[in-house]
Amino acid sequence: MNDNALHTVEAGLRDQAAAYCEANHVPGFVAGVHHAGEQVVVAHGTANTATGAPMLPHTGFLFGSVTKVLTTTLVLRQVERGVLDLDAPVVKYLPELALAGTGAAEKILVRHLISHTNGIDADLYFPDAKGRDALKIYVEGLASACGTLFEPGEQLSYSNGGMIVAGRLLEVVTGLSFPELLERDVYAPVGMTDSGTSAEQAILRSTAVGHFLDADTMTAKPTGMFTLPDTWGPAGGTPIGTVADLLAFGRTHLAGGVSPAGERVLSAESIALMQRVSHDMATPNVPPMGLGWVRYPFGETTVLAMSGASPGGVSILCVVPEHDLVFTAFGNTPDAIVLQDQLLRWLLSEHLGVRIPSLVTETDPDVDLAPYVGTYRSNQLRIDVSVVDGQLEERMTYEPADEVQERIFTEFAGGATSAPPQRYVPIRPGLFAPAGYPPETFDGYLRLLLVSFHDVRDGQARFRNGGGRLTRRVGGSPA
Numbered sequence: 001m002n003d004n005a006l007h008t009v010e011a012g013l014r015d016q017a018a019a020y021c022e023a024n025h026v027p028g029f030v031a032g033v034h035h036a037g038e039q040v041v042v043a044h045g046t047a048n049t050a051t052g053a054p055m056l057p058h059t060g061f062l063f064g065s066v067t068k069v070l071t072t073t074l075v076l077r078q079v080e081r082g083v084l085d086l087d088a089p090v091v092k093y094l095p096e097l098a099l100a101g102t103g104a105a106e107k108i109l110v111r112h113l114i115s116h117t118n119g120i121d122a123d124l125y126f127p128d129a130k131g132r133d134a135l136k137i138y139v140e141g142l143a144s145a146c147g148t149l150f151e152p153g154e155q156l157s158y159s160n161g162g163m164i165v166a167g168r169l170l171e172v173v174t175g176l177s178f179p180e181l182l183e184r185d186v187y188a189p190v191g192m193t194d195s196g197t198s199a200e201q202a203i204l205r206s207t208a209v210g211h212f213l214d215a216d217t218m219t220a221k222p223t224g225m226f227t228l229p230d231t232w233g234p235a236g237g238t239p240i241g242t243v244a245d246l247l248a249f250g251r252t253h254l255a256g257g258v259s260p261a262g263e264r265v266l267s268a269e270s271i272a273l274m275q276r277v278s279h280d281m282a283t284p285n286v287p288p289m290g291l292g293w294v295r296y297p298f299g300e301t302t303v304l305a306m307s308g309a310s311p312g313g314v315s316i317l318c319v320v321p322e323h324d325l326v327f328t329a330f331g332n333t334p335d336a337i338v339l340q341d342q343l344l345r346w347l348l349s350e351h352l353g354v355r356i357p358s359l360v361t362e363t364d365p366d367v368d369l370a371p372y373v374g375t376y377r378s379n380q381l382r383i384d385v386s387v388v389d390g391q392l393e394e395r396m397t398y399e400p401a402d403e404v405q406e407r408i409f410t411e412f413a414g415g416a417t418s419a420p421p422q423r424y425v426p427i428r429p430g431l432f433a434p435a436g437y438p439p440e441t442f443d444g445y446l447r448l449l450l451v452s453f454h455d456v457r458d459g460q461a462r463f464r465n466g467g468g469r470l471t472r473r474v475g476g477s478p479a
Contacts, residue, residue, distance in 0.1 A: 005038075005351070006038050006040055009033050009035070009347070010040045012346060012350070012351075013031050013033070013040070013042045013343060014044065016339070016342060016346065017029045017031065017044040017339065017343075018044055020338070021045050021331075024333075024335050024338075024339075025213055025219070025333070026045070026220070026331050026332065026333045026335060026336050026339070027045050027046040027047075027220045028045035028046045028054075028059075028331070028332045029055065029329065029330070029331045029332070029336060029339065030042070030055050030059055030061070030208075030243050030329065030330050031243065031327070031328065031329035031330075031340075031343060032243035032244065032246075032247050032326075032327070032328050033247075033325065033326070033327050034247045034250065034251055034325065035323070035324060035325045035351075036324050036325075039247060041057040041244060042057070043055045043056050043057045043059060047059050047206065047207070047208035047209070048209045048222060049220055049222055050222045053206065055332075056206055057243065057244075058194065059206045059207065059208050059242065060202055060205060060206060060207040060208065060241055060242050061240065061241075061242075061310075061313060061330040061332070062210070062226075062227060062238075062239070062308070062310035062313060062315070063236055063240065063241060063246070063308055063315055064236040064308020064309050064314065064315050065160075065236040065307065065308035065309065066236065066246065066306050066307070066315050066317045066328075067163075067233075067235065067236035067237075068114075068234075068235060068236060068306055068308075069274075069292040069306050069317065070182060070239065070249065071114070071163050071166055071167055071170075071234045071235075071292070072114045072163075072166075072291050072293075073185075073265065073274075074170055074181055074182065074185055075166055076266055077185055077266060077270075078173060078174065079110075079270070080266065080270055083173050083174070084110055084169070085110065086109065086111040087109055087110070087111060088109065088110055089106060089107070089108065089110075090105070090108045090109065090112075090113065091105060093169055093173055094139070094165070094168065094172055096139060096140065097142070097165065098142065098143035099143060099146055099147055099148055100145075100147035101147045104147065104148045107152045108120070108152045109152065109153075110169070112152045112153060112162065113162040113163065113166040114162070114163070114166055114291045114292055115156075115278040115289055115290075116156055116158050116159045116279070116289055117153050117156055117278070118159055118161070118165075119151060119152050119154070119155070119157070120146060120148060120149075120159055120161035120162055121147050121148055121378055122142060122145070122146040122159075122160065122161030122164075123157075123158070123159070123160055123161065123378055123379050123381070123469060124378075124380040124381060124398075124409055125141070125146050125379055125405070126228070126229060126231070126404070126405055126409060127145075127229065127404070128229045128231070128404050129229060129231050130229065130230045132177050134229065134230035134231045134233070135164060135167050135171055135230075135231065135233070136168060136171075137231060138164055138168065138231040139164075139165060142161070142165075145401065146161065149378060149471075150463070150472070153279075155281070155454070155455075155463060155470055156281050156468075156470075157465070157468070157469055157470035158468035158469050160235040163234050163235040163236075164232060164233075164234050164235050166234060167233060167234025167235075168234075170234075178197075178234055179197035179198070182197060182239065183196075185265075186249070186265070187241075187245075189259055189261065190245075190249050190252050190259045190260075190261065190263075190265055191245075191259055191261035191263075192241055192246075192248055194241055194242045194244070194245055195239065195241030195245045196240050197233065197239050198227075198238060198240075199227055199238075202226075202240045208313065208330065209222050209226055209312070209313075209332065210226075210312020210313035210333070210334075211223060211312045211313075211332050211333050212312050212334075212415070212416075213335075220332075220333055222312070223312035223313075223414065224411055225311045225408075225411040225412065227240075227310070228311070228408070229408065236308050236309075236310070243328055243329070243330070246315075246326075246328040247326050250319045250326030250328065252265050252266075253271055253274070253319050254321060254324060254326060256268035256271055257270065273290075274291040274292050274293055275290050275295070275304055277295060278290055281452075281454070283452040283454075283465070284359045284360075284431070284447055284450065285431070285447050285448060285449075285450035285451065285452050285465065285466075286452065286465055286468055292306070293305070293306065294306060296445065296447075298348055298354055298356050298357075298444075299354060299355050299357050300354075301323070301348065301352075302322065303318050303319070303320050303344070303348070304318065304321070305317065305318045305445070307445065309334065311411065312332060312334065312414060313330060313331065313332045313333070313334070313336070314330070314331055314333075314334055314336050314337045314340070315328070315329065315330040316328060316330075316337070316340045316344070320352070323352045323354075325347070325352065327343070327347055329343065334414075337445070337446075338446070340445065341444045341445040341446050342444075344444060344445060356443055356444070357443070358439060358440065358443055359439075359443050360433055360439040360450075362427075363426060363427055364427060364429075365425075365426065367426035367428065367429050368429070369387050369390075369391075369392055370459065371429075371453070371456050371460055371461050372430075372432075372453045373385050373386055373387060373392075374460065374473050374474075374475060375473070375474050376463070376464045376471035376472060377471055377472060378469065378470065378471040380398060380399050380400055380401055380409075381397070381398060381399070381471065382397045382399055383395070383396050383397075383464060383466075383471050384397070385464070388421075388423065389423075391424060391425055391435060392423065392424040392426075393421050393422070395421050397418065398417045398418065422434055422435075423435040427450070430453045430461070431450060431451075432451045432452070433449075433450055434450075434451075437449070448467050448468060451464065451465065452464075453465070454470075461473065
């Protein structure tokens with residue numbers, strides 16, 4: 001990337017961030033790009049509206065689910081050392097793992113944990129525990145609190161539970177806590193010198209906090225919960241760092257496992273394995289999954305990506321191996337994901353010259369809606385699908401298991417645990433778009449807004465997939 005191109009990228013990031021944040025009440029945003037040996041980081045706005053602290057290029061933020069790629073990297077390091085076997089049952093190393101339902105846990109392989117094909121129904125399971133035994137407590141609670149959505153390897157469903165079990169698995173086989181292992185085997189060799197694993201570390205340096213918009217005043221108010229409980233560390237609840245640190249991690253995966261600091265973090269074979277397709281649902285709203293990475297196709301170009309929600313914030317990390325590019329960003333309201341999608345598409349089309357085809361070109365009003373009507377459930381979530389005015393209508397209801405679950409999820413969501421009914425229009429059998437959105441909305445990262453239905457048997461779909469997450473049919477048409 002020559003000086004002119006670097007200047008163009010920096011100016012584009014800065015101008016688009018300023019315009020979007022102003023129009024959409026996002027207090028602060030920070031982003032970085034590494035391309036062809038050059039790097040730029042830009043920051044805009046405020047990191048914390050309560051203190052007025054500015055968002056700076058070196059301001060830290062919660063990685064959120066971007067952590068899942070770090071956790072997967074840790075698993076592959078232990079596979080390389082011969083400590084773990086990807087194709088061994090998890091209970092070989094973690095015999096205490098149990099799920100509701102006889103024999104359900106015994107079929108889960110190590111590979112299933114990091115490819116989101118494990119079927120563990122724990123997406124909203126938030127045990128509140130701190131310290132060295134947090135992941136142990138999480139795993140112990142699964143037996144009574146969580147079952148399975150599908151047979152391991154049968155389907156793909158974004159899995160916080162799988163990554164947390166992987167974190168506990170790592171603790172058992174290494175004898176280190178997950179934070180200790182993350183610092184030793186990723187932060188140190190990659191050169192992530194400004195990253196940590198706790199609020200106690202973060203408070204010692206410039207750190208952003210998440211915000212939620214007040215619907216009445218349209219002002220952004222800081223979150224009342226900075227991190228999720230320690231039980232969610234390996235899925236993204238607690239790791240914190242900077243744009244420069246995530247760029248260094250992304251560059252390690254571009255460089256065949258060798259970090260910018262010159263240390264080998266993973267073998268080239270492990271890096272390739274993480275990037276290879278491990279499961280494909282063959283639907284545009286659920287991109288093919290590697291190990292840790294989600295493989296977003298933009299025409300002929302593959303973007304390896306993971307985004308990460310935190311309380312009132314959202315991060316993203318994208319690696320484009322074909323073009324030697326890494327992009328990462330954080331915004332401190334949830335709506336900042338739209339800006340991240342906008343910047344990713346701008347980098348691909350304007351900077352790299354990638355042609356981005358349209359995913360949704362037309363709708364099909366003649367699709368039979370009957371197979372999709374019904375009630376679908378996953379952990380503490382109910383979705384009722386009906387037909388209204390010739391469109392699918394979904395009503396999503398959060399059904400907390402207990403006061404602890406309700407408190408943590410409510411704080412994580414900024415108090416908004418329910419949403420108005422959403423209408424969907426058919427694109428083709430089994431694939432639907434939210435009504436009222438222009439088709440180009442779904443060409444980028446926001447293809448996750450599309451909803452798909454899978455495994456139609458006897459005229460009824462068994463599964464609904466929204467945002468990469470499955471819910472399973474449990475009954476007929478809702479009343």
